[in-house]
Amino acid sequence: MLSYQHIYHAGNFADVHKHLALMLALEHLSAGTSSFSFYDSHAGRGIYDLASTEAEKTKEHQTGITAIDLASKKDSAAARYLKLINDFRATHGETSYPGSPAIAQTFMRHGDRMFLTELHPGEHRHLLDNLGQYQSVDISRRDGLETIAYLNRPHHLRGLVLIDPSYEIKTEYRDVARTVMKAQSNWSSAIYMIWYPILKDERHKQMVRSLLSLGGAKAFESKLMAPAAVAGERMQGSGLVIFGAPETFIEQLEAAMTDVQQLMFAGEGEHIINKGQPTGNHPLII
Template sequence: MLSYQHVYHAGNFADVHKHLTLMLLLEHMHSKPGSFSFYDSHAGRGYYDLASPEAQKTREHETGITAVDEPEKPKTAAARYVKLVEDFRDKHGETAYPGSPAIAQQFMRHGDRMFLTELHPGEFQHLLDNLSHYKTIEMRKSDGLEFVARLTKPHHLRGIVLIDPSYELKTEYRDVARTMMRALNNWSSAIYAVWYPILTDDRHKQMVRSLLTLGGSTAFETRLMAPEDIVGHGMKGSGLIVFNAPEGFAETLRSAMIEMKDLMFSPGAGDHTIVEGQPL
């Protein structure tokens, strides 16, 4: 099934959660010597226009990035993310929104590389149109989970792998867990971030238990829950399992997400929690 197009959901609260986390991981990689690679299993279009007919049909960005208030403090992680989006709009238009590949491109240095996979033919063409002028990016129209699972010879020893399927099919939860088992065996030193939607039927729970058990002390879950009045399409929250994060990263992310959720939802609304170690 290839019906999912992320443009309908671009800039929603789950994107803000995922992209702020990714930005912090990229900042860590960028600050250290030595080249690194970034892999995105489901790259989508690379970046989006929130004024497009698709984005306007659902208008999910209005309770996501569009709702974010201007941060009072200029140097916090939340403020850096807001500035990243604003800088991107200065180049691409006031309704542009950077997806994961466009965010990662802001941190690419000489010698760093990016590898993007996208199976949807229409989305892959948009990806080529948006990012093919960057010579450090390799794009493939292929199954992202299979690509990640086969990374036995990564381009660099250091790397970030983002796994973010649509979960259109319930089998994708099982497939993600199996992919991570193979990926950690093949490239154990990489940082992995696995995104998933938290739906009203809680279908994610078995996968989360499997991933946290697989990661043990190297993994933690970050979970952003939306206020009840903006929950729609059955999605009540956004989750990420992060493997091999830098030391102290969970606390850094905790502080950043508390600030961001207050800027996005209003102070005290919504909830963010981090669960470290193996599940109960």
């Protein structure tokens, strides 16, 4: 199914959750001396205009990035994220918003590489227009899960894999778990970040159990639950399962999400961390 276009949801609270975590991981990778690769399974168009007809139709950004005005702690992750957004807008316009590929591009150094897949023809064209000028970026119109599942020769030893499909098709939950299982067997040194929506029917639960079982003690789940006034009828929260994060990553993410809850939700909502158990403690369900 190729109907999903992220422009309708760009900048919402789930994007803030995902992009803050992504920024923290990229800060870690870019602080190292060796080169790294970034893979995005569902890259979208890379850059969004929050004043577009599509974004204004849903106005989801108004309870997301647009609701965040100022970070009180100038050295906090939330403050760094807002600076990243403001610096981006200084170049691309005051209503622009960077998607995951554009955020990753700000951390690319000489020798680093970015590999973006996007199957939707219209979004792929936008992606080429927005990021195709960078020599370090490889853009392909391919199935992102299939690409990552068979990634048996990664460009670098270090890297980050972002998997964030729309989950319009229920089988994508199963497909994501299978993709990560295959990818990890080929590239175990990478950081894996799997995003999913938390819906009322909780259809994500089996996938999360499988992922935490697969990752064991090296994996954890981060859930940002929106307050009732923001959650709406379907999406109640935003979830991430993260593998292979740096040692202090959980503490950094918890502090960042505490700041974001205050800035975006006036302290309401809830951020929950669930840590994986040692491998073998739970059966793998895929």
